[in-house]
Amino acid sequence: MRVLAVEDDQRIAADLKTALEAAGFLVETCEDGEDAWFLGDTESYDLVILDLGLPGMDGLSVLKKWRANGRDMPVLVLTARGAWTERVEGIDAGADDYLPKPFRMEEVIARARALIRRSAGRATALQSAGELTLDANRMSVAIRGVPVPATALEYRLLSYLMLHRERVVPPTELLEHLYGDDDAREANALEAVIARLRRKLGPGVIGTRRGFGYFLEGSGA
Amino acid sequence: MRVLAVEDDQRIAADLKTALEAAGFLVETCEDGEDAWFLGDTESYDLVILDLGLPGMDGLSVLKKWRANGRDMPVLVLTARGAWTERVEGIDAGADDYLPKPFRMEEVIARARALIRRSAGRATALQSAGELTLDANRMSVAIRGVPVPATALEYRLLSYLMLHRERVVPPTELLEHLYGDDDAREANALEAVIARLRRKLGPGVIGTRRGFGYFLEGSGA
DNA sequence: TCCGACCTGACAGGACGCTGACAGAGAGCG
């Protein structure tokens, strides 16, 4: 899961990054409204966390421009305490949720997870496809109920496939969401991760559609 | 849009009903946990607004039981001020959003709209012509509902014919679309692909109009 | 009947994806 955190206070930004990464997200940060707009418009994120008070371009304007361009990733807005009119404005501008400052990191994590789940139309933290089950709270993986140790990278991969379980996910898209654009890896890195996961999970969990990409077996068709 | 508001404080419940109805929703209210569980489990709502402090059955338990039964309508949870652990619990139990009391009615409306907007969508990318069905999500092909293994190239060919099912597609156009201009193949390459496909799909799926091109049978052409 | 358009089976080269080995980076720890 790839997250963009837009926050000009460097201390808060660093805390966000740490907490989100500990929760298994791939985090990119950005401190400026113009940069944020550009990144959100050109890159593909599963979630954006957006501070409203920004240098460069105001957060609300950034959000409105994204929505006007048809970008529909979930956006979690950070507002100053008590500025509830700002919150309503934010939601009307297309935000999916807001959080008043100061906030607990636990809350950010919980809301981030909820937003990502909801953007896929699912409700609970426990998700399964076939014999595979992911627990977003514990970042744990189980096959037929038996826990399987998985590294952070492996979990990210599985959780992205789970989020898009109804379709075949192209390797380029997986690479982008696992690593981000800045440090691209060779396609083979992905194959290596898949191979290691398959060894752990056994056959019949991760499927390949040659020429198209990967998918979770037993999830619909 | 049909909304269930679960709230034991009658004054708040009335305010909610008024505000939501003014915003164009069809609102039903309920003051008791047991009733709420029954209604949410048997009726179909576009949104549920759920107070956590309830007589009868606790709001969190109601929510969990709904989710356990596979009910996945969006749920907006109302929590006491400052009880952020409760909020995190609520979200983990499957809530899609929460709102701390006291709240402004404008906020409820805005969030209700956002939640319903989010939960919409989700289209299946199925296309069919005659007895042939293509699933753009799974990149899969089925004939009379029976899945047929198809390679990437074969799928691309079928999907192009499907896109232009109302007309006969000339071989030159198919070649161009399948391979691009740069590396052209002999016309026979296309014929080979068609032949392999016909063997898999059986007769009466891909038609030939001698001297003009190919088309999908049973699709008006 | 003749010709060109199209079909088909066989085949080989190659693209694609999988795997095991290896090493560098980083975290944890004494």
Added chain:
DNA sequence: CGCTCTCTGTCAGCGTCCTGTCAGGTCGGA
């Protein structure tokens, strides 16, 4: 600070499946 252990990207090699080509065969129209 140095050691160890885990994680993970890279590389090389391998097997499998795909697919273009070729050499015929078949069909349809004039």
